[in-house]
Amino acid sequence: MLALQLTLTGLQAGALYALTAVGFSLIFGSTRVFHFAHGATFALAAYLFYAVEAAGYGFVPGLLASFAGAIAFGLAIDWFIYRPIQRDEGSFFTVFVASFGIGIVVQNLIGIFFGRSFVTITSPLSRAREVLDGVYVAPLAGIAFVVALICLLALGFFLRTTFTGKGLRALSDDPELVRVFGLNPRYLSAAAFAIGSALVVPAAVFTSMSSGLNPAIGHHVMLISLAATIVGGIGSIPGTMIAAFIFGLAENLSLLWFEPQWSEAVVFAILFAAIIARPSGLMGKSAAR
Amino acid sequence: MENYLANLGVLICVYSILAITLNFIMGYAGIFSLAHAVFFGFGAYTGGFIALNYTSSMFVTLPAAMVVSAVLSLLLAIPTLRVRGEYFVAASLGLQILAVTLFTEWKGFTGGIGGLVGIPPVSLFGTEIFRPTSFVIVTIVALIVTIGIFHLLVHSNFGRSLRAIRDSESAAAAFGKNVPVIKTVSLAISAALAGMVGALYASYLAFINVESFMLDTSVLIMAMVIIGGTGTQLGPIVGAIVLLSLPSAITYLNFLPQSEIGAIQQIIYGAGMTLLMLFRPGGIVGSGGK
Numbered sequence: 030m031l032a033l034q035l036t037l038t039g040l041q042a043g044a045l046y047a048l049t050a051v052g053f054s055l056i057f058g059s060t061r062v063f064h065f066a067h068g069a070t071f072a073l074a075a076y077l078f079y080a081v082e083a084a085g086y087g088f089v090p091g092l093l094a095s096f097a098g099a100i101a102f103g104l105a106i107d108w109f110i111y112r113p114i115q116r117d118e119g120s121f122f123t124v125f126v127a128s129f130g131i132g133i134v135v136q137n138l139i140g141i142f143f144g145r146s147f148v149t150i151t152s153p154l155s156r157a158r159e160v161l162d163g164v165y166v167a168p169l170a171g172i173a174f175v176v177a178l179i180c181l182l183a184l185g186f187f188l189r190t191t192f193t194g195k196g197l198r199a200l201s202d203d204p205e206l207v208r209v210f211g212l213n214p215r216y217l218s219a220a221a222f223a224i225g226s227a228l229v230v231p232a233a234v235f236t237s238m239s240s241g242l243n244p245a246i247g248h249h250v251m252l253i254s255l256a257a258t259i260v261g262g263i264g265s266i267p268g269t270m271i272a273a274f275i276f277g278l279a280e281n282l283s284l285l286w287f288e289p290q291w292s293e294a295v296v297f298a299i300l301f302a303a304i305i306a307r308p309s310g311l312m313g314k315s316a317a318r
Numbered sequence: 319m320e321n322y323l324a325n326l327g328v329l330i331c332v333y334s335i336l337a338i339t340l341n342f343i344m345g346y347a348g349i350f351s352l353a354h355a356v357f358f359g360f361g362a363y364t365g366g367f368i369a370l371n372y373t374s375s376m377f378v379t380l381p382a383a384m385v386v387s388a389v390l391s392l393l394l395a396i397p398t399l400r401v402r403g404e405y406f407v408a409a410s411l412g413l414q415i416l417a418v419t420l421f422t423e424w425k426g427f428t429g430g431i432g433g434l435v436g437i438p439p440v441s442l443f444g445t446e447i448f449r450p451t452s453f454v455i456v457t458i459v460a461l462i463v464t465i466g467i468f469h470l471l472v473h474s475n476f477g478r479s480l481r482a483i484r485d486s487e488s489a490a491a492a493f494g495k496n497v498p499v500i501k502t503v504s505l506a507i508s509a510a511l512a513g514m515v516g517a518l519y520a521s522y523l524a525f526i527n528v529e530s531f532m533l534d535t536s537v538l539i540m541a542m543v544i545i546g547g548t549g550t551q552l553g554p555i556v557g558a559i560v561l562l563s564l565p566s567a568i569t570y571l572n573f574l575p576q577s578e579i580g581a582i583q584q585i586i587y588g589a590g591m592t593l594l595m596l597f598r599p600g601g602i603v604g605s606g607g608k
Contacts, residue, residue, distance in 0.1 A: 063404060113596055121403060125350060126544055127595035133537065133588030137581040248533060252415060255408040263404075290419050297412035304405055305397045 030163040035281040041170040041239075043277025044177035045232040047270045049250050050257035051181065052228035054269040056103075057258060059201040060218045062111050063121060065128040067254060068247030069135035070226050074099040075233035075242050076139050082150050082237075095230045103226030104219060106131060112215075132247055140244040149241035173235040180231055181270060184224070188266065193220050201264050249293070256296055260303040262313020271311060275299065324450035328522060330562055331457035335464045335515040337542040337554030339508040342468055344540075345549030346477065347504040348484040350403065353394070353410035354539050356417040357387040357509040358516040359531030365517025366434040366526055367427055374438040374446070379517045387513025388506045395502040414533050421528040433527025440521035453522050460518060464511055469551065471507070480504060484549075534584075541587040545594060547601030556603055561587060 053067045077098040081091035110127050154172065157165035188194040196217050200207050207214055229250075236242065253276055260275070261268030279299055280292040287295070303310070336358055343349040361383035368379050398409040421428045428434065439448035440456070447453050471477050479500050482490040491497050520526045538561065546557025564583045568574055574582055594601060 063407075110592065110596065122344075122348070122350065122548070123595045123599050125407070127592045129537075129540075130588040130591030130593075130595070134585050134592070137584045137588065140581050141575075141578050248411070248415070252408070252411050255404075256412065259405055259408055263402075290423065293412075294416045294419060297409075297416045300409060300412055301397065304401060304409065308401045308405070 030161075032282070032285060033161070034164045035284055036278065037164070037166055037170065039278035039281035040274070041174050041277070042281060043274035044174045045235055046253050046257060046277050047273035048177050048180060048232040049229045050254040050261075050269050050273040051184065051266055052225035053251075053254040054258045054261065054263075054266055055184075055197070055228075056221050056225040058264040058266070059197045059221045060107075060111075061204075062107075062115075062218075063125045063128065064106075064111075064222075064225075065125060065251060066106055066131040066135070067225070067229070068249075068251035069132040070099050070102055071229045071233050071250045072139055072242070072244065072247040073102055073135055074226075074230045075237045075246065076143055078230075078234050079143070079148060079150060079237050079242060083148075092230070092234060095234060096227060099226045099230050099233075100223050103222040107218060107222040132251075136244050136247055143244065145244055147241045147243050148237075150238045152238055155238050167239070169235065169238055173231075173239070176231050176235075180228060184228070184266070187224075193217065197221055252293070252296065256300040260300060260310060262310025265310065265312040268310055268312030321450045324454040326562075327454040328450060328457050330559055331454070331461045332515055332519050332522075333539070333542065333558040333562060334461055334555045335457075336512055336539045337546065337558045338464055338468055339511045339515075340539050341543045341546075341548060341550075341554040342471070343505055343508045344543055345553075346472060346480040346484060347501050348403065348487075349399070349501060349505060350407050351410045351505070352407060352533070352536050352540070353414040353417070354512060355531045355533070355535035356414055357391060357512040358519075358535070358539075359417065359421060359528075360390055361387045361513025361516025362520040362526050362531070363421070363428050363434065363516075364513070366437040366520035369438050369440070369521055370434060370436070374441045374521065376440050376442050379440065379521065380514050383513040383517035384510040385513075387516070388510040391505045391509030392502065395505045399501045399505070400498045411533075414536055418528060418532050421531060428528070431528065433525060434520070435525050437520050437524045437526070439524070440518065448524075457518060457522075460515065464515075465551070467507075467511070472551070476500070476503075537584075538587075541591055543601075544591050545587060545601055547603030550601070550603045553601050553603040557601070560602070 049067070049071055052070075053064060056062060056064045056067065074095045078091040078095040081094045082088065106128070110131065111124060114123050114127060152169065154169040155167050157167045160166050188198055196207065196212050197220060199210070199212070200214060200217050200221075204214060207217070236246075253273070257269050257272040257276060261270070261272035276296055276299065279295050283292055283295045336354065340351065340354045343351060364383040364386045365379040368382055372378070394409060394413055398406045422431050424430075439446045441447065442456075447456055472480075479490065479495050482493070482495065483497055483500060487497055519530075542557035542561050543554050544557070545560060546555065547553025561583075564586060565579055568579050568582055569576065598604070
């Protein structure tokens with residue numbers, strides 16, 4: 030029974046990880062920007078939702094504030110930070126450091142405004158109910174799982190059928206060819222940042238209602254997103270998604286044998302094993318540059 | 319007053335050494351590690367553990383700390399440095415987060431959350447060195463030795479290979495350089511010296527716990543390197559002095575909330591890192607402009 034319980038929790042966690050990780054993977058795969066501040070986008074979206082909801086304005090305004098904040102933040106970083114740096118042929122190092130600096134600033138501003146302790150939004154939906162003998166599931170977990178799946182399917186549909194979506198996939202295959210073809214890489218990169226940042230919002234909102242938030246949550250989110258992108262194969266959205274579910278399930282099923290503080294060690298072990306056994310990732314093309 | 323200055327001197331030397339060792343892999347080998355505090359920490363715990371249980375002789379604690387940190391770095395480097403640079407960033411972030419759990423839980427070696435208490439002062443030929451004014455000399459010597467080692471390394475054949483790798487890995491590989499081996503060796507040297515200074519740090523404070531070796535410390539060391547000037551010899555020292563004087567500078571500015579000094583300090587260097595990358599990627603010491 031415990032195993033079934035942990036599998037269900039793991040699927041919910043995996044769905045939320047998939048949203049954030051796919052957002053990062055989309056940005057990194059198509060624009061080649063190592064967007065370390067993606068974790069900060071998550072923290073910002075979550076705390077915006079928390080602030081609006083806790084002030085008594087309700088769920089929908091909170092959700093809208095979270096979407097607006099996340100998308101504006103992603104676009105602003107792309108426009109004001111990454112673009113000027115890349116104009117001068119910014120190396121991996123320059124982009125990474127600039128992104129990392131932003132992450133530190135956001136984390137500490139959140140700490141100053143909201144305090145450094147755990148906060149969470151309680152809702153009747155987050156109360157667990159007994160669905161089977163000894164298996165408890167909160168309605169919220171089911172909703173989170175379904176919403177995440179819808180978002181991921183919608184993203185897949187968008188990338189396969191729309192003009193912008195095809196452009197994004199082309200950009201990740203060959204940026205030069207996209208330019209030759211006459212597509213505007215700036216527009217595509219803005220689209221990648223807007224969509225990638227918007228994808229974290231449902232994950233951030235559900236996290237604030239289930240396991241809670243603290244200002245340093247961005248690091249954990251970033252570790253999972255990076256690990257899922259690598260294990261799944263850089264540039265492969267389906268690979269990232271599968272890897273995120275593997276991490277969610279592994280973190281929770283590991284509780285059968287280990288104490289909870291070791292769940293991040295499980296992530297590390299899988300990442301490490303994957304780098305050794307399959308450096309190009311589950312569905313990646315090649316580890317060579 | 320004398321002790322205050324000596325204490326500041328010790329801290330500046332310790333962090334300068336950490337920044338120099340990180341600068342060596344970041345600025346010359348192009349490896350971006352978010353786990354430098356782990357090597358520092360393993361050195362500190364190894365030094366402290368040996369001093370508590372066996373001997374506090376510098377000729378035992380320092381080499382032991384160096385070996386432990388270097389071996390740990392090999393475990394991280396051998397699989398991850400064969401592949402893309404981003405993989406190492408991810409793996410080092412994972413190692414840093416894992417190490418904090420390990421330092422908290424491995425009670426037999428690290429004393430758990432309470433840490434190692436009452437670590438005896440380091441001894442040199444039987445003389446115990448514990449007063450800040452005498453310990454500062456030890457750390458200055460360690461700093462000079464570290465600067466010397468890296469000066470020689472950077473100007474040797476090995477250093478030229480490293481720069482070639484940093485500028486173009488594929489070109490270096492085409493010239494017959496074994497890129498993964500060279501990178502792995504540089505990380506091991508860097509980790510060994512970070513471990514050494516960890517052992518010194520443990521014996522100086524007589525007390526260490528996990529709080530000195532968390533992600534924040536790794537980030538602080540990285541900020542020192544970047545703000546001072548990556549890939550320069552003076553930069554890491556300048557960065558260490560600037561960032562270590564930040565908290566006292568904030569205390570003088572009365573309009574800032576004093577309870578948030580730590581957060582304000584991090585905001586300043588976080589913003590500093592981003593702005594430098596936009597306007598002066600070379601850091602304070604590095605060549606100006608772009």
